Amino acid sequence: MTKFVKGNEAVVIGALYAGAEGYFGYPITPASEVAHKAAEYFPATGRIFVQGESEDAVAYMLYGAGAAGCRALTATSGPGFSLMQEAISYMSATDIPTVIVDVMRAGPGLGNVYPEQADYGQVVHGGGHGSYRCIVLAPGSVQEMCDLTMLAFEKAFEYRTPTVVLADGQLGQMMEPLRLPKGEAAPVDTSAWATQGTPETRRNLLTSIYLDAPEQERMNVRLQAKYARMDREFQRSEAYRCEDADVILLAFGSSSRVARSAVDALRADGVRAGLFRPITLSPFPIDALKPLAGRRLWAVEMSCGQFRDDITLHLAKAGILPSGGIGLINRMGGMLISVKDIVRTVKEAL
């Protein structure tokens, strides 16, 4: 069955089918519909909804929920995500799984409520204190707002790490037909490590304090080993018309939708263009990108070039430095990138 829903509602539907037991929310435009729908659907299906007093409180509620071995989520936008960073660092250090959806708006500061992708750095690189990073999934459609929220729960619990669904205002607000998931996720057994208030979990302890520096270093090494394992096992991306492409547009989220239209428009104009769309921003899908690195690359993004710079870094670490660098086609402040701008920029550079 399909339902015609906003991306923000699709997140809630995905969370429900993923077996989410609790939603802990704080309102912020353009993410608020996630909380609205969660307030409607969670209690109506026997689950928990709590409106917290702030985003930092909500993030610690997620930490509490995760420590109790429960599947819980929240959704926010840039300013709220900034406030959650402390708790995300704690959760990362304590191997606590949780899911946070960031429906990005324009910044910095108070900014406005139109779409931007400038939370890239603070979300993808672990914006809080210490050497950690989250799994970051980037949906490109309403269907993926649902499907990747489900996947986020699966991976968060598989790796025991906070997982972020990095969306934007346009994805949150737009509507598309959503195919409802086929079945509900099975319960997860967390009794080996969570504090559930039961006899078998009584000795479980969740903390991230290591006063002894060598011990703290071992903890860091273990964490980095986990991230390295994630990098090996969990890279996802999508390539559209890349096979024979001379020009590859690199984009995620709403920008990937414009880029897809631009690929078709460029091809109609005789330019062999393709689109490479990371679905996992962390781990970055470097294995799939590497074979395309010799083409003319353009990053299409709604930020100052954070995504472009990160791709440059990933390619450099893989031993590849694209000649001429990666071009940047971007808008900021809530302005959408137009197909026309992409086509013109790419053609002018040829």
Added chain:
Amino acid sequence: MATLGTKGMFDVFTRSGSESRATHYCAGCGHGIIHKLLSEAYTELGLQDRTVIVNPIGCAVFGYYYWDVGGVSAGHGQAPSMATAISRLRDKAITVSYQGDGDLAAIGLGHTLQAAARGEHMAVFFVNNSIYGMTGGQMAPTTLIGQKTTTSPLGRNPATDGMPLHLCEMVNTLTLPVYIERVSVADTARIMKAKAAIRKALEIQRDRKGYTFVEILSPCPTSVGRSPLDAAKFVIEQMEKEYPLGCLRDRSAEAPVRPEPKPWVSLAQFFGDDGSEEPRHEAAEVCERHFKFTGFGGQGILSLGLVVADAARALGLETTWLPTYGPEQRGGDAACMVVTSTHTIGTPAIEHPELLVVMNQAACAKHLHTVRPGGLAVIDSTVRLPDPLPEGIRIMQIPAIDLATANGVPKAANVAMLGALIALDALGIPAHVVTEALERSFARKPALIEPNRRVLRAAVDYCRHHGLTGELP
């Protein structure tokens, strides 16, 4: 030091990373006593297996070295937030938040009061020793007037440092807390009273009655710069003057028992998913259409676009609907874009629609020039057209607002416009599919279906009567 041999505590503190049998607390510190009272209470009540203690930031950060129960470390001031989630999701757990004064009353004050205001099912034990202990004896919200600390070296000065906070009294302004008491561990008699209070708080958790707040005045010899005996005397002679002992509230007898959680509802049942699949629109050729609907908030612009989008979806087409949106969604310009396609849709944010619907003057000025060459603009008759008209597009004016008003439903101008779009065959979607989508949109207000049908028919008739027909270019 000999093993404590205390019920509910570890005998050897291996969680500290050593084989230690001594606590990490200073001589004369109240924490050790309070730890023991708490562990005796949960053990004697048979609650040890169910107890989860949220350990704070501060000297008691290592409470889990000693308590043989589920343990989790909080961020600074955030124990109430964490305990909220644990208690909501694990309703059989006995959830305990153990916090000092810097943690609970400074950085965490908001969270403390919010959790209390929500009446969360948790036992809060607030250890008030008038100072930041672990961090190095700084001034806390509970530091006494004149008390010297490392950040009030001349003594706390009300003119610059404000006055002490009285937490029991603050919590007592809220409706839902069940039990609030202030006790002390400065001597044996007081310790016995403290034990009773701690036990009572856990009994209230066991009985699912609600939020409890027990403040425990506690000596900190190291940070207040006194011998253990003098530090205890400081609690009795000075702290208790500022923070009088006693029970401020006990509603444990009359507080309602927390209901058992409700069973989960099947999602297929909840969403009415019978497993059926919608037809997919099969087409070899890509056929993508771009529509833009514009006007002002309150004219049903977004709903108009939504009905068109839902009709396309029902037809098995790929469909996107994208509104303009703002921080508040009342008044001002309203617009939405709809794309329908036989294939996967790229951007939903279209630049040059082939069909533009305009319902007010401002939208005409803003959007008319965006119509692609050969496109169609359908504009309400109340809108004055620009002079000269843009070239290369077709423009039709429809008295949608007048038709809706004449048919007794002034709010249905958007439906009149929809009727015109059907008559003009401007959507490329069969009329009955659009009509069904319109009726679906009133599923929650069935009384509105008939009046809107009337308006829709009137608009279709108007177009036919005036020979307004045509296909989308």
